[in-house]
Amino acid sequence: MAAALDGIELRDGALNCFTLVRRDAALAEAATIDARIAAGRDPGPLAGVPFAAKNLFDIAGATTVAGSKIHADHAPATRDAFAVAALRQAGAVLVGATNMDEYAYGFSTENAHYGPTRNPHDPTRIAGGSSGGSAAAVAAGLVPLALGTDTNGSIRVPAALCGVFGLKPTFGRVSRAGVVPLASSFDHAGPFARSVADLATAFDALQGPDPTDPVCADRSPEPCAPELYRGIAGLRIAVAGGNFSMLAADESLAAVARVAEALGASASVTLPEVHRARAAATIITAVESANLHLSRLRARAKDFDPMIRSRFQANALIPAAVYAQAQRFRTWYRARVAEVFSDVDVLLAPTTPYPAPPIGAPRTVRVSGVEVLTRGHLGVFTQPLSFIGLPVISVPLVTPGALPLGVQLIAAPFRESTLFRVAAQLEADGVVAAPVAA
Amino acid sequence: MSAASRVTEADVERLAALVGLPIDPDDRAAVAAALAGLLDAATLVMEFPLPEDIHPAPVFRP
Numbered sequence: 001m002a003a004a005l006d007g008i009e010l011r012d013g014a015l016n017c018f019t020l021v022r023r024d025a026a027l028a029e030a031a032t033i034d035a036r037i038a039a040g041r042d043p044g045p046l047a048g049v050p051f052a053a054k055n056l057f058d059i060a061g062a063t064t065v066a067g068s069k070i071h072a073d074h075a076p077a078t079r080d081a082f083a084v085a086a087l088r089q090a091g092a093v094l095v096g097a098t099n100m101d102e103y104a105y106g107f108s109t110e111n112a113h114y115g116p117t118r119n120p121h122d123p124t125r126i127a128g129g130s131s132g133g134s135a136a137a138v139a140a141g142l143v144p145l146a147l148g149t150d151t152n153g154s155i156r157v158p159a160a161l162c163g164v165f166g167l168k169p170t171f172g173r174v175s176r177a178g179v180v181p182l183a184s185s186f187d188h189a190g191p192f193a194r195s196v197a198d199l200a201t202a203f204d205a206l207q208g209p210d211p212t213d214p215v216c217a218d219r220s221p222e223p224c225a226p227e228l229y230r231g232i233a234g235l236r237i238a239v240a241g242g243n244f245s246m247l248a249a250d251e252s253l254a255a256v257a258r259v260a261e262a263l264g265a266s267a268s269v270t271l272p273e274v275h276r277a278r279a280a281a282t283i284i285t286a287v288e289s290a291n292l293h294l295s296r297l298r299a300r301a302k303d304f305d306p307m308i309r310s311r312f313q314a315n316a317l318i319p320a321a322v323y324a325q326a327q328r329f330r331t332w333y334r335a336r337v338a339e340v341f342s343d344v345d346v347l348l349a350p351t352t353p354y355p356a357p358p359i360g361a362p363r364t365v366r367v368s369g370v371e372v373l374t375r376g377h378l379g380v381f382t383q384p385l386s387f388i389g390l391p392v393i394s395v396p397l398v399t400p401g402a403l404p405l406g407v408q409l410i411a412a413p414f415r416e417s418t419l420f421r422v423a424a425q426l427e428a429d430g431v432v433a434a435p436v437a438a
Numbered sequence: 439m440s441a442a443s444r445v446t447e448a449d450v451e452r453l454a455a456l457v458g459l460p461i462d463p464d465d466r467a468a469v470a471a472a473l474a475g476l477l478d479a480a481t482l483v484m485e486f487p488l489p490e491d492i493h494p495a496p497v498f499r500p
Contacts, residue, residue, distance in 0.1 A: 185496065276486055279479035286476055298459060310465050314472035317453040322480040327494035329483055334495070373475075 001030035004050040004095060008142050015118045017127075017137040019055050020062055020097040026050065029093045044091025045201050045225075051145040052138075054131045055097035056104055057081040057189075058178035066180040067102040067130070069113045069303045070296055081178025082210050083147055083189045090205035095143060098133025102305040104149055104182040105289060105312070106130050107157050107378040108357075112305040116359045120437035121163055121404055125356035128158030128378065131192070135162040138192045139404075141436035145193050145202055149179060151186045152281055153351075153382025156394040159192055160351035160406025161378075163398040164434045165199045165423065166192045170413045171389025172217040174203075175210035183288035184215070185327075186281065186386050194434035196423045199393070200225040203416065219414070227417040228424040235418065237265040240349040240410070243274035244381055247367050248353035255397045255405040256350050262431040263422065269344055272336050277384035280326035280333075284387075287323040290315035334388045341412040346422050349385075351394045351406030352378050385410055393419045395432040407432075441474035443481070449473075 005023050012018050036043045058064050058077035065072045079085075084094060099117045101109055109117040109132025117132040119125040120140035127136040131148025135158030138146050148155040150168040159166025167190045174189045181187050191202040207221035239245075239260050245253055260266070271277075290297075293312050301309055340347075353367060357374050365374040372380075385392055390413060394406040409419045426432045447466040450473065454461045461469055 273486065276482045279482035282479045283476065283483055294459070301460070301462065301465075310468035311472045313454070313459065313461055313465065313469045314450075314476055316457055316459050317450070317469075317473055318476055318480065322483055324494060325488070326483050327496060328488050328492045329486060330495035332488055332492050376475075 001026055001048065001050060001093060004143060008095065011140060011142060014123060015120060015136055015140055016115050017098050017117055017133040017140065017142060018052065018096045019065065019099050019114055019133070022094060022096050026093050026095045033091055033093065044089065046087060046205060047091035049092040049145055050095045050143045051087055051092045051147065052096050052098045052134055052143045053084050053094060053147040054100050054134050054149060056100060056149055056180045057084050057147055059084060059094065059097060062097065064180055067100040067104065067111055067114065070300055071180070077178070079178065082175035082213065083206050084178070086206050087147070087202065092145065098137055098146065100133055101130035102308045103180070103289070103293065104130040104151060104154055105308050106375065107153060108375045109133060109158070110307070110359060112307065118359070119162060119356050122356065125358050125403070126161065128161035128356060130154040132158045135159050135164055135166065135192050138164045138194055139434070139437050144198055145191060148190060148192055150188045150190060150386060151182045152285060152386055153379040155190050155192065156351050156382045156392060156406065156408060157378050159394040159396065161356040161404060163396040163404025163437070164192050164194055165196060165396060166190065166394045167199055167203055168386060168392045169203065169416060170391040172215045173208060173391070173414065173416070174206045175208050175213040175216045177210055177212040181292060183285040185284050185288060188386065194436070196420060196427045197225065197228060200228055200420050222414070222417060224417045224420040228420055230421050232263065232422055232425045235345045235422065236343065237263050237346045237348065237422065238267040238269045238344045239265060240271060240347045241268040242270035244349040247370055247372065247377070247380060248350055249367060251355065252350040252353055252405055255407050256348050258397065259395070259407045259426060259431060260348055262426060262429055265348060269340055269347060271340060271384070273333060274384045276329065277333050277387045278380060280329045281383040281387040283318065283322050283326040286315035287318055330387060337388060338412070345411065345418055347410040349408045349410060350381050351408050353380055355403035355405055381408065389413060391416045391419060393423050395423050395426055396434045397432055398435055441471065441478050443474040443477035445470040445474040445477065
């Protein structure tokens with residue numbers, strides 16, 4: 001534990017992953033775990049594992065700043081978020097809280113208040129967001145495990161750009177209690193790790209039910225760690241075509257092709273109306289987030305991150321009928337995608353359309369001859385999936401001399417164990433890995 | 439992607455007044471650009487014909 005804390009002290013000044021380090025508390029808690037082991041008691045499956053949590057999660061005794069200046073005025077939380085408590089219950093030790101986009105509304109972690117988090121594979125580039133501090137801390141080897149949240153891609157995008165594993169569980173599988181919301185229709189909590197086994201062990205500790213989160217599924221945990229090495233025989237795996245192969249750099253599509261080849265997946269499946277699913281996700285997120293932040297936008301607009309403020313303000317001006325239609329479209333789209341999963345177990349798609357852009361990159365960039373928003377377009381392949389709550393693991397492809405990329409493994413709701421089997425096979429075959437960034 | 443929808447700073451001023459949201463004149467251009475992007479997304483959502491028996495995804499149980 002002391003080594004992990006020393007590593008953070010030594011390296012985080014250059015990376016800016018952490019906004020809070022609990023050195024004394026973490027050392028004391030680690031000593032408690034040691035005492036439990038010495039007494040012959042079960043210390044839990046994550047005994048002594050240092051972990052970090054995005055500063056969107058409540059930590060008892062600390063203020064949940066949510067990447068903002070405004071929340072920094074709030075009183076300290078009185079109890080841990082469900083997910084933080086669950087990992088601690090499993091023996092893990094919380095070493096600190098990590099940087100993020102303000103109120104989780106971004107894909108870059110270029111936070112105006114707390115500074116940008118730097119990508120450990122190239123410190124001139126973004127870590128991705130909004131859970132950028134958590135992903136970068138894992139990629140740099142500062143912690144082996146971290147918590148993030150994902151509303152439109154905020155676990156998967158930074159996992160891909162930083163070259164680590166990230167799990168966005170099925171909507172409702174992991175409680176969001178004690179997490180500052182962005183858009184409750186899509187908010188998810190989940191883990192980052194550098195190995196599939198660590199990711200599964202953390203996920204197993206995090207699974208619900210939890211009646212204090214109204215969307216948390218009333219289902220018993222379905223452990224994935226015991227499933228890891230069952231192999232992939234019999235699984236039907238296909239590449240998501242159509243929109244999932246458009247407006248992306250060649251290397252992002254090549255990453256999918258490499259994973260598909262390794263899995264022997266030659267079929268391609270096209271999901272319907274993916275571009276509208278992304279549009280509807282954008283609308284629902286915009287309306288729900290504007291509703292949450294309206295009083296703060298009225299009273300303290302100048303205290304918002306400028307890059308976030310104008311977007312929240314625009315969100316407050318959307319006509320109501322569009323929100324209702326987007327929620328109805330979500331019902332339609334869920335049914336169509338469910339039909340696809342009657343013939344397929346796992347879909348493959350790029351996580352991001354390109355690797356990490358530079359910090360401070362221009363607002364737009366050209367992809368396949370089309371001008372897109374540099375940061376917003378990072379979610380083009382993640383938004384249509386969180387829109388209907390599908391479980392997704394972003395697996396990392398890290399090639400020497402190149403920036404990391406991710407590939408999404410996508411399954412039907414509550415089929416996380418299938419995703420873990422595929423991820424474990426890819427890891428065992430050396431196709432995906434998350435080496436510590438030097 | 440340049441937004442196809444056109445939103446002026448005057449549009450922003452008028453809409454913001456309707457919802458009681460003061461927006462600094464210096465911010466109106468950025469808000470107009472963001473709103474234009476949202477209205478493009480809104481067009482994609484609204485132009486898709488949905489049967490009337492498709493209900494909104496969130497379900498309330500009393």
